[in-house]
Amino acid sequence: MRAVNGWRVLVVVLGCVLIVLCACGSESACGPSAGVVSRVVDGDTVVLQSGERVRYLLVDTPESTGGKHECFGAESRDFNRSLVEGRVVRLRYGEACTDRYGRLLAYVSVDGHEVNALLAEQGYACVLYIAPAGESRRSEFQSLESSARRAGRGMWGECSAVPCEK
Structure with missing residues:
Protein backbone atom coordinates (compact mmCIF):
# COMPACT_ATOMS: atom_id res chain seq x y z
CA MET A 1 0.00 0.00 0.00
CA ARG A 2 2.88 2.32 0.81
CA ALA A 3 4.41 1.94 -2.68
CA VAL A 4 1.09 2.83 -4.35
CA ASN A 5 0.77 6.02 -2.28
CA GLY A 6 4.39 6.92 -3.07
CA TRP A 7 3.72 6.58 -6.82
CA ARG A 8 0.58 8.71 -6.53
CA VAL A 9 2.51 11.45 -4.77
CA LEU A 10 5.25 11.29 -7.38
CA VAL A 11 2.73 11.50 -10.26
CA VAL A 12 0.97 14.47 -8.64
CA VAL A 13 4.28 16.29 -8.03
CA LEU A 14 5.50 15.65 -11.58
CA GLY A 15 2.15 16.80 -12.96
CA CYS A 16 2.38 20.06 -10.98
CA VAL A 17 5.95 20.64 -12.18
CA LEU A 18 4.87 20.07 -15.79
CA ILE A 19 1.98 22.54 -15.45
CA VAL A 20 4.29 25.21 -14.01
CA LEU A 21 6.88 24.67 -16.75
CA CYS A 22 4.27 24.90 -19.51
CA ALA A 23 2.76 28.06 -18.03
CA CYS A 24 6.18 29.71 -17.81
CA GLY A 25 6.86 29.07 -21.49
CA SER A 26 3.65 30.75 -22.73
CA GLU A 27 4.82 34.31 -22.17
CA SER A 28 7.94 36.23 -23.10
CA ALA A 29 9.21 39.43 -21.56
CA CYS A 30 7.11 41.30 -24.15
CA GLY A 31 3.88 39.33 -24.24
CA PRO A 32 2.30 36.05 -25.28
CA SER A 33 4.25 33.62 -27.46
CA ALA A 34 1.05 32.50 -29.19
CA GLY A 35 -2.56 33.50 -29.60
CA VAL A 36 -5.64 33.27 -31.79
CA VAL A 37 -6.20 36.16 -34.19
CA SER A 38 -9.71 37.49 -33.60
CA ARG A 39 -9.49 40.42 -36.03
CA VAL A 40 -7.27 41.58 -38.86
CA VAL A 41 -7.04 45.37 -38.68
CA ASP A 42 -5.07 45.80 -41.91
CA GLY A 43 -2.13 44.27 -43.73
CA ASP A 44 0.29 44.62 -40.83
CA THR A 45 -1.80 44.70 -37.64
CA VAL A 46 -3.98 42.11 -35.90
CA VAL A 47 -5.87 41.79 -32.63
CA LEU A 48 -5.63 38.59 -30.61
CA GLN A 49 -8.57 37.02 -28.75
CA SER A 50 -6.77 37.96 -25.53
CA GLY A 51 -7.03 41.65 -26.54
CA GLU A 52 -3.42 42.37 -27.51
CA ARG A 53 -2.95 44.48 -30.62
CA VAL A 54 0.05 43.18 -32.59
CA ARG A 55 1.96 45.20 -35.21
CA TYR A 56 4.14 43.14 -37.54
CA THR A 61 1.53 47.73 -45.85
CA PRO A 62 -0.55 50.31 -47.70
CA GLU A 63 -3.40 51.73 -45.64
CA SER A 64 -6.90 50.27 -45.87
CA THR A 65 -8.56 51.74 -42.76
CA GLY A 66 -9.73 55.05 -41.34
CA GLY A 67 -10.96 56.44 -44.64
CA LYS A 68 -7.48 56.09 -46.13
CA HIS A 69 -7.49 53.54 -48.94
CA GLU A 70 -4.12 53.40 -50.68
CA CYS A 71 -3.22 51.35 -53.72
CA PHE A 72 -2.92 47.67 -52.71
CA GLY A 73 -4.16 48.34 -49.16
CA ALA A 74 -7.23 46.12 -49.49
CA GLU A 75 -5.18 43.38 -51.15
CA SER A 76 -2.60 43.48 -48.34
CA ARG A 77 -5.31 43.32 -45.68
CA ASP A 78 -7.08 40.45 -47.46
CA PHE A 79 -3.83 38.49 -47.90
CA ASN A 80 -3.06 38.90 -44.20
CA ARG A 81 -6.63 37.88 -43.31
CA SER A 82 -6.40 34.75 -45.46
CA LEU A 83 -3.30 33.67 -43.55
CA VAL A 84 -4.12 34.43 -39.91
CA GLU A 85 -7.73 35.30 -39.09
CA GLY A 86 -9.22 32.80 -36.64
CA ARG A 87 -5.96 30.88 -36.51
CA VAL A 88 -3.38 30.23 -33.81
CA VAL A 89 -0.26 32.29 -34.51
CA ARG A 90 3.19 32.22 -32.91
CA LEU A 91 4.78 35.49 -31.86
CA ARG A 92 8.51 36.21 -31.68
CA TYR A 93 9.70 39.55 -30.46
CA GLY A 94 12.61 41.66 -31.62
CA GLU A 95 14.72 44.30 -29.96
CA ALA A 96 11.70 46.38 -28.80
CA CYS A 97 8.43 45.14 -27.33
CA THR A 98 6.04 47.90 -28.35
CA ASP A 99 5.73 50.85 -30.68
CA ARG A 100 4.77 54.40 -29.73
CA TYR A 101 1.07 53.45 -29.96
CA GLY A 102 1.44 50.64 -27.42
CA ARG A 103 1.05 47.83 -29.97
CA LEU A 104 3.16 44.71 -29.48
CA LEU A 105 5.86 44.43 -32.16
CA ALA A 106 6.34 40.85 -33.32
CA TYR A 107 7.25 38.43 -36.05
CA VAL A 108 4.02 36.48 -36.60
CA SER A 109 4.04 32.88 -37.84
CA VAL A 110 1.28 30.49 -38.80
CA ASP A 111 1.79 26.85 -39.79
CA GLY A 112 5.56 27.36 -39.82
CA HIS A 113 5.41 30.34 -42.22
CA GLU A 114 6.38 33.81 -41.08
CA VAL A 115 3.74 36.29 -42.24
CA ASN A 116 6.05 39.33 -42.01
CA ALA A 117 8.48 37.79 -44.51
CA LEU A 118 5.68 36.61 -46.81
CA LEU A 119 4.24 40.14 -46.96
CA ALA A 120 7.59 41.57 -48.06
CA GLU A 121 8.45 38.68 -50.38
CA GLN A 122 5.09 38.73 -52.19
CA GLY A 123 4.99 42.52 -52.65
CA TYR A 124 2.29 43.30 -50.10
CA ALA A 125 4.61 45.39 -47.89
CA CYS A 126 7.57 47.73 -47.82
CA VAL A 127 10.27 47.44 -45.21
CA LEU A 128 9.70 49.71 -42.22
CA TYR A 129 12.61 49.96 -39.82
CA ILE A 130 12.34 52.13 -36.73
CA ALA A 131 15.37 51.61 -34.51
CA PRO A 132 15.98 49.45 -32.62
CA ALA A 133 13.04 47.17 -33.53
CA GLY A 134 14.10 44.64 -36.15
CA GLU A 135 17.77 45.59 -36.39
CA SER A 136 18.92 41.95 -36.45
CA ARG A 137 16.80 41.10 -39.53
CA ARG A 138 16.69 44.43 -41.36
CA SER A 139 18.96 43.41 -44.27
CA GLU A 140 17.03 40.15 -44.75
CA PHE A 141 13.79 42.08 -45.19
CA GLN A 142 15.39 44.66 -47.46
CA SER A 143 16.53 41.80 -49.68
CA LEU A 144 12.99 40.35 -49.76
CA GLU A 145 11.57 43.75 -50.75
CA SER A 146 14.22 44.26 -53.46
CA SER A 147 13.41 40.87 -54.96
CA ALA A 148 9.66 41.66 -55.03
CA ARG A 149 10.37 45.03 -56.67
CA ARG A 150 12.57 43.53 -59.39
CA ALA A 151 9.98 40.84 -60.12
CA GLY A 152 7.07 43.32 -60.10
CA ARG A 153 5.22 41.26 -57.50
CA GLY A 154 2.19 42.66 -55.70
CA MET A 155 2.05 46.40 -55.36
CA TRP A 156 5.36 46.77 -57.21
CA GLY A 157 3.62 45.67 -60.40
CA GLU A 158 0.15 47.08 -59.72
CA CYS A 159 0.57 50.57 -58.28
CA SER A 160 1.78 53.55 -60.30
CA ALA A 161 3.04 55.05 -57.04
CA VAL A 162 3.77 52.66 -54.18
CA PRO A 163 2.23 54.25 -51.06
CA CYS A 164 4.86 53.16 -48.53
CA GLU A 165 7.83 53.96 -50.76
CA LYS A 166 9.94 56.79 -49.44
Whole structure:
Protein backbone atom coordinates (compact mmCIF):
# COMPACT_ATOMS: atom_id res chain seq x y z
CA MET A 1 0.00 0.00 0.00
CA ARG A 2 2.88 2.32 0.81
CA ALA A 3 4.41 1.94 -2.68
CA VAL A 4 1.09 2.83 -4.35
CA ASN A 5 0.77 6.02 -2.28
CA GLY A 6 4.39 6.92 -3.07
CA TRP A 7 3.72 6.58 -6.82
CA ARG A 8 0.58 8.71 -6.53
CA VAL A 9 2.51 11.45 -4.77
CA LEU A 10 5.25 11.29 -7.38
CA VAL A 11 2.73 11.50 -10.26
CA VAL A 12 0.97 14.47 -8.64
CA VAL A 13 4.28 16.29 -8.03
CA LEU A 14 5.50 15.65 -11.58
CA GLY A 15 2.15 16.80 -12.96
CA CYS A 16 2.38 20.06 -10.98
CA VAL A 17 5.95 20.64 -12.18
CA LEU A 18 4.87 20.07 -15.79
CA ILE A 19 1.98 22.54 -15.45
CA VAL A 20 4.29 25.21 -14.01
CA LEU A 21 6.88 24.67 -16.75
CA CYS A 22 4.27 24.90 -19.51
CA ALA A 23 2.76 28.06 -18.03
CA CYS A 24 6.18 29.71 -17.81
CA GLY A 25 6.86 29.07 -21.49
CA SER A 26 3.65 30.75 -22.73
CA GLU A 27 4.82 34.31 -22.17
CA SER A 28 7.94 36.23 -23.10
CA ALA A 29 9.21 39.43 -21.56
CA CYS A 30 7.11 41.30 -24.15
CA GLY A 31 3.88 39.33 -24.24
CA PRO A 32 2.30 36.05 -25.28
CA SER A 33 4.25 33.62 -27.46
CA ALA A 34 1.05 32.50 -29.19
CA GLY A 35 -2.56 33.50 -29.60
CA VAL A 36 -5.64 33.27 -31.79
CA VAL A 37 -6.20 36.16 -34.19
CA SER A 38 -9.71 37.49 -33.60
CA ARG A 39 -9.49 40.42 -36.03
CA VAL A 40 -7.27 41.58 -38.86
CA VAL A 41 -7.04 45.37 -38.68
CA ASP A 42 -5.07 45.80 -41.91
CA GLY A 43 -2.13 44.27 -43.73
CA ASP A 44 0.29 44.62 -40.83
CA THR A 45 -1.80 44.70 -37.64
CA VAL A 46 -3.98 42.11 -35.90
CA VAL A 47 -5.87 41.79 -32.63
CA LEU A 48 -5.63 38.59 -30.61
CA GLN A 49 -8.57 37.02 -28.75
CA SER A 50 -6.77 37.96 -25.53
CA GLY A 51 -7.03 41.65 -26.54
CA GLU A 52 -3.42 42.37 -27.51
CA ARG A 53 -2.95 44.48 -30.62
CA VAL A 54 0.05 43.18 -32.59
CA ARG A 55 1.96 45.20 -35.21
CA TYR A 56 4.14 43.14 -37.54
CA LEU A 57 7.84 43.94 -37.24
CA LEU A 58 9.77 45.34 -40.21
CA VAL A 59 6.86 45.66 -42.64
CA ASP A 60 4.52 48.46 -43.65
CA THR A 61 1.53 47.73 -45.85
CA PRO A 62 -0.55 50.31 -47.70
CA GLU A 63 -3.40 51.73 -45.64
CA SER A 64 -6.90 50.27 -45.87
CA THR A 65 -8.56 51.74 -42.76
CA GLY A 66 -9.73 55.05 -41.34
CA GLY A 67 -10.96 56.44 -44.64
CA LYS A 68 -7.48 56.09 -46.13
CA HIS A 69 -7.49 53.54 -48.94
CA GLU A 70 -4.12 53.40 -50.68
CA CYS A 71 -3.22 51.35 -53.72
CA PHE A 72 -2.92 47.67 -52.71
CA GLY A 73 -4.16 48.34 -49.16
CA ALA A 74 -7.23 46.12 -49.49
CA GLU A 75 -5.18 43.38 -51.15
CA SER A 76 -2.60 43.48 -48.34
CA ARG A 77 -5.31 43.32 -45.68
CA ASP A 78 -7.08 40.45 -47.46
CA PHE A 79 -3.83 38.49 -47.90
CA ASN A 80 -3.06 38.90 -44.20
CA ARG A 81 -6.63 37.88 -43.31
CA SER A 82 -6.40 34.75 -45.46
CA LEU A 83 -3.30 33.67 -43.55
CA VAL A 84 -4.12 34.43 -39.91
CA GLU A 85 -7.73 35.30 -39.09
CA GLY A 86 -9.22 32.80 -36.64
CA ARG A 87 -5.96 30.88 -36.51
CA VAL A 88 -3.38 30.23 -33.81
CA VAL A 89 -0.26 32.29 -34.51
CA ARG A 90 3.19 32.22 -32.91
CA LEU A 91 4.78 35.49 -31.86
CA ARG A 92 8.51 36.21 -31.68
CA TYR A 93 9.70 39.55 -30.46
CA GLY A 94 12.61 41.66 -31.62
CA GLU A 95 14.72 44.30 -29.96
CA ALA A 96 11.70 46.38 -28.80
CA CYS A 97 8.43 45.14 -27.33
CA THR A 98 6.04 47.90 -28.35
CA ASP A 99 5.73 50.85 -30.68
CA ARG A 100 4.77 54.40 -29.73
CA TYR A 101 1.07 53.45 -29.96
CA GLY A 102 1.44 50.64 -27.42
CA ARG A 103 1.05 47.83 -29.97
CA LEU A 104 3.16 44.71 -29.48
CA LEU A 105 5.86 44.43 -32.16
CA ALA A 106 6.34 40.85 -33.32
CA TYR A 107 7.25 38.43 -36.05
CA VAL A 108 4.02 36.48 -36.60
CA SER A 109 4.04 32.88 -37.84
CA VAL A 110 1.28 30.49 -38.80
CA ASP A 111 1.79 26.85 -39.79
CA GLY A 112 5.56 27.36 -39.82
CA HIS A 113 5.41 30.34 -42.22
CA GLU A 114 6.38 33.81 -41.08
CA VAL A 115 3.74 36.29 -42.24
CA ASN A 116 6.05 39.33 -42.01
CA ALA A 117 8.48 37.79 -44.51
CA LEU A 118 5.68 36.61 -46.81
CA LEU A 119 4.24 40.14 -46.96
CA ALA A 120 7.59 41.57 -48.06
CA GLU A 121 8.45 38.68 -50.38
CA GLN A 122 5.09 38.73 -52.19
CA GLY A 123 4.99 42.52 -52.65
CA TYR A 124 2.29 43.30 -50.10
CA ALA A 125 4.61 45.39 -47.89
CA CYS A 126 7.57 47.73 -47.82
CA VAL A 127 10.27 47.44 -45.21
CA LEU A 128 9.70 49.71 -42.22
CA TYR A 129 12.61 49.96 -39.82
CA ILE A 130 12.34 52.13 -36.73
CA ALA A 131 15.37 51.61 -34.51
CA PRO A 132 15.98 49.45 -32.62
CA ALA A 133 13.04 47.17 -33.53
CA GLY A 134 14.10 44.64 -36.15
CA GLU A 135 17.77 45.59 -36.39
CA SER A 136 18.92 41.95 -36.45
CA ARG A 137 16.80 41.10 -39.53
CA ARG A 138 16.69 44.43 -41.36
CA SER A 139 18.96 43.41 -44.27
CA GLU A 140 17.03 40.15 -44.75
CA PHE A 141 13.79 42.08 -45.19
CA GLN A 142 15.39 44.66 -47.46
CA SER A 143 16.53 41.80 -49.68
CA LEU A 144 12.99 40.35 -49.76
CA GLU A 145 11.57 43.75 -50.75
CA SER A 146 14.22 44.26 -53.46
CA SER A 147 13.41 40.87 -54.96
CA ALA A 148 9.66 41.66 -55.03
CA ARG A 149 10.37 45.03 -56.67
CA ARG A 150 12.57 43.53 -59.39
CA ALA A 151 9.98 40.84 -60.12
CA GLY A 152 7.07 43.32 -60.10
CA ARG A 153 5.22 41.26 -57.50
CA GLY A 154 2.19 42.66 -55.70
CA MET A 155 2.05 46.40 -55.36
CA TRP A 156 5.36 46.77 -57.21
CA GLY A 157 3.62 45.67 -60.40
CA GLU A 158 0.15 47.08 -59.72
CA CYS A 159 0.57 50.57 -58.28
CA SER A 160 1.78 53.55 -60.30
CA ALA A 161 3.04 55.05 -57.04
CA VAL A 162 3.77 52.66 -54.18
CA PRO A 163 2.23 54.25 -51.06
CA CYS A 164 4.86 53.16 -48.53
CA GLU A 165 7.83 53.96 -50.76
CA LYS A 166 9.94 56.79 -49.44
